[in-house]
Amino acid sequence: MIYFDNAATSWPKPPGVAEAMVHFLNEVGANPGRAAHRRAIASGRILYDARETVGELFHAPDPLRLVFGKNVTEALNLALRGLLRPGDHVITSSVEHNSMMRPLRALERQSEPCSGSVQVTVVECSPQGVLDPADVEAAIQPDTKLVALNHASNVVGTLLPVAEVGAICRERDLLLLVDAAQTGGAYPIDVQADQIDLLAFTGHKSLGGPMGTGGLIMGQRVDEAQIEPLVRGGTGSRSEHEVQPDFLPDMYESGTPNVVGLAGLQVGACWVLERSVEAIRAHEVALAQALINGLRAIPSVTVYGTLDAELQTSTVSFNIAGMAPSEVGLRLDDEYGIMCRVGLHCAPTAHKTIGTFPDGTVRFGLSAFNTIDEVKTALVAVETLAQEAR
Amino acid sequence: MTPGEYTVVLFHSTSYAIRAEKVLHKAGIPSKMIPVPRHLSSDCGVCVRIERADREAARQTLEAAGVELEDVHDLADCSNP
Numbered sequence: 001m002i003y004f005d006n007a008a009t010s011w012p013k014p015p016g017v018a019e020a021m022v023h024f025l026n027e028v029g030a031n032p033g034r035a036a037h038r039r040a041i042a043s044g045r046i047l048y049d050a051r052e053t054v055g056e057l058f059h060a061p062d063p064l065r066l067v068f069g070k071n072v073t074e075a076l077n078l079a080l081r082g083l084l085r086p087g088d089h090v091i092t093s094s095v096e097h098n099s100m101m102r103p104l105r106a107l108e109r110q111s112e113p114c115s116g117s118v119q120v121t122v123v124e125c126s127p128q129g130v131l132d133p134a135d136v137e138a139a140i141q142p143d144t145k146l147v148a149l150n151h152a153s154n155v156v157g158t159l160l161p162v163a164e165v166g167a168i169c170r171e172r173d174l175l176l177l178v179d180a181a182q183t184g185g186a187y188p189i190d191v192q193a194d195q196i197d198l199l200a201f202t203g204h205k206s207l208g209g210p211m212g213t214g215g216l217i218m219g220q221r222v223d224e225a226q227i228e229p230l231v232r233g234g235t236g237s238r239s240e241h242e243v244q245p246d247f248l249p250d251m252y253e254s255g256t257p258n259v260v261g262l263a264g265l266q267v268g269a270c271w272v273l274e275r276s277v278e279a280i281r282a283h284e285v286a287l288a289q290a291l292i293n294g295l296r297a298i299p300s301v302t303v304y305g306t307l308d309a310e311l312q313t314s315t316v317s318f319n320i321a322g323m324a325p326s327e328v329g330l331r332l333d334d335e336y337g338i339m340c341r342v343g344l345h346c347a348p349t350a351h352k353t354i355g356t357f358p359d360g361t362v363r364f365g366l367s368a369f370n371t372i373d374e375v376k377t378a379l380v381a382v383e384t385l386a387q388e389a390r
Numbered sequence: 391m392t393p394g395e396y397t398v399v400l401f402h403s404t405s406y407a408i409r410a411e412k413v414l415h416k417a418g419i420p421s422k423m424i425p426v427p428r429h430l431s432s433d434c435g436v437c438v439r440i441e442r443a444d445r446e447a448a449r450q451t452l453e454a455a456g457v458e459l460e461d462v463h464d465l466a467d468c469s470n471p
Contacts, residue, residue: 032404033403033404033405033435034435035425036423036424036425036426036435036436040436041404041408041423041436044404044405044407044408044436045408047405048405048408048409048412051405062456063409064405064406064409235403236403236404236435237402237403237404237435238402238403239435240431245402245403247402247403249405250402250403250405
């Protein structure tokens with residue numbers, strides 16, 4: 001059995017992740033930040049440690065400017081819906097996931113009588129998914145407030161030049177929001193050096209945590225007074241007031257947090273830090289290049305993207321001529337025990353960009369836990385299917 | 391100064407208190423997290439209790455580490471005679 005669906009969610013999780021979650025449920029169990037008994041404090045410490053570890057991974061200087069939520073989608077919604085007002089202009093790319101595109105399209109439709117609506121410019125990437133920073137700069141208008149980019153396409157894995165765009169944003173006094181769903185824990189990210197103002201991350205992919213964990217890191221240039229919370233409610237702080245606290249992270253973390261999940265994320269993120277993102281990246285680059293080369297060597301297989309593993313994540317999209325992606329996926333699972341994802345991957349504009357809309361692609365998403373032997377086995381399976389399709 | 395004379399440091403929320411506890415521990419200043427005394431705040435959270443003798447050292451350590459405090463209060467002597 002080969003698990004190649006890590007771009008959707010990683011499996012297996014690093015050793016100790018499940019154990020930390022079981023430990024929390026059995027031995028800690030209390031609500032953090034509410035009561036002051038020993039277990040409530042132990043729970044609060046787990047939450048804090050997770051904040052600190054994940055913050056360290058992204059070189060965030062202040063762990064209290066890291067807001068946890070249930071996933072990267074929620075984090076992107078918080079950033080976009082919290083920050084953008086009618087009349088604001090935002091620039092995004094043509095390889096965005098629907099987690100970015102749908103909230104933007106919704107904001108675009110919400111019109112105010114005087115100030116109009118949020119305006120969205122989608123900068124086209126090349127058919128390989130490459131974004132030219134100069135195209136972003138050319139799209140800047142006087143009313144541009146934000147540039148919102150996927151760090152890497154979830155379809156073809158192509159990395160976007162976020163640091164270069166970050167430099168442009170600083171120069172033009174714009175904020176940069178980055179969706180790190182596909183890169184957090186698998187590709188080095190330094191929110192300070194890369195000049196990322198808002199980093200949305202998920203816990204359940206390369207950070208090794210469970211589903212239901214994610215969040216948003218807010219840089220020093222971000223004024224939290226300008227970002228409306230998505231949800232308001234109990235925070236355990238300022239209980240005497242009926243209005244939402246105005247300080248981080250409480251103002252965006254209403255309701256009981258997912259400490260059982262964050263206990264797992266804490267261990268997953270520690271595992272990534274111990275191995276180092278650079279070492280994980282080197283392993284994945286080697287696997288991805290072997291996969292790309294092997295697929296390209298099969299006649300009738302088309303591989304999408306830059307074909308250079310250094311320019312992308314370890315997610316590789318391809319098609320077999322004469323066989324629909326859905327059939328390839330079914331047969332890989334049924335006949336070879338290879339699990340992957342086929343279709344549009346929640347990113348229709350990305351598929352339009354690479355020319356695979358509406359049929360989509362077959363996507364192999366590799367992780368730190370995959371091996372070269374698994375890649376070789378999968379290549380034999382794809383070759384066999386490709387021969388049959390001819 | 392007799393043992394049992396305490397000062398409490400109040401924060402915006404538990405996350406700040408935990409951060410303060412870590413910073414104080416690193417600086418070798420003993421501390422304990424306790425519920426916020428009712429007469430100081432109606433909040434349901436925790437605060438950090440330190441020896442009164444450590445008050446200024448703690449304040450400086452926390453300020454140097456950039457941990458935002460809400461308030462610092464000396465507690466009445468709660469040692470058992």
